[in-house]
Amino acid sequence: xxxxxxxxxxxxxxxxxxxxxxxxxxxxxxxxxxxxxxxxxxxxxxxxxxxxxxxxxxxxxxxxxxxxxxxxxxxxxxxxxxxxxxxxxxxxxxxxxxxxxxxxxxxxxxxx
Amino acid sequence: xxxxxxxxxxxxxxxxxxxxxxxxxxxxxxxxxxxxxxxxxxxxxxxxxxxxxxxxxxxxxxxxxxxxxxxxxxxxxxxxxxxxxxxxxxxxxxxxxxxxxxxxxxxxxxxxxx
Numbered sequence: 001x002x003x004x005x006x007x008x009x010x011x012x013x014x015x016x017x018x019x020x021x022x023x024x025x026x027x028x029x030x031x032x033x034x035x036x037x038x039x040x041x042x043x044x045x046x047x048x049x050x051x052x053x054x055x056x057x058x059x060x061x062x063x064x065x066x067x068x069x070x071x072x073x074x075x076x077x078x079x080x081x082x083x084x085x086x087x088x089x090x091x092x093x094x095x096x097x098x099x100x101x102x103x104x105x106x107x108x109x110x111x112x
Numbered sequence: 113x114x115x116x117x118x119x120x121x122x123x124x125x126x127x128x129x130x131x132x133x134x135x136x137x138x139x140x141x142x143x144x145x146x147x148x149x150x151x152x153x154x155x156x157x158x159x160x161x162x163x164x165x166x167x168x169x170x171x172x173x174x175x176x177x178x179x180x181x182x183x184x185x186x187x188x189x190x191x192x193x194x195x196x197x198x199x200x201x202x203x204x205x206x207x208x209x210x211x212x213x214x215x216x217x218x219x220x221x222x223x224x225x226x
Contacts, residue, residue, distance in 0.1 A: 044217050103154065105153075105154050
């Protein structure tokens with residue numbers, strides 16, 4: 001069945017450094033890839049997304065890249081701040097449907 | 113984006129009982145879903161709540177255990193039936209307004225079964 005792998009499971013960076021989280025997916029028909037941030041005890045919130053017809057998207061300090069050939073996509077956070085500390089989930093659409101399969105999550109710690 | 117009210121926020125229940133979780137959206141939405149998130153784990157789709165018809169369940173989830181209602185485009189309920197400690201988890205509703213527009217999640221219901 002469809003699968004999304006996410007690495008690393010935990011990531012610690014110094015404040016001001018960059019963080020990169022990587023995901024791979026198995027369904028070649030996936031065409032939408034959202035990223036969610038979940039702070040402790042709170043709901044997941046959509047922070048950025050990318051569609052299959054785009055290779056890169058940027059929103060201030062956050063960027064996402066997509067390599068459809070290799071079936072992987074990545075989240076890049078630059079100039080990290082303590083408030084970036086959270087669990088980040090990648091997801092991929094199941095084919096062209098509205099259903100997503102989520103990665104296993106990355107716990108990001110930004111050390112002040 | 114849609115504003116979602118999910119109730120209750122948490123509950124402690126006795127095994128063998130049932131709990132109904134409500135999800136109210138401030139606008140009509142095309143898609144509503146129910147997810148489960150076990151402590152420290154990822155999000156697993158339970159089912160798609162279909163307005164006016166039976167929900168569509170994912171592998172490993174059945175209607176008898178997780179009956180879902182969706183009487184209109186702004187409201188849905190998920191019932192966790194005949195609960196056991198293994199059902200202890202966070203249950204989240206989510207809504208989408210179109211394919212490839214991302215979901216908005218409710219605040220979640222933290223369920224503990226004792």
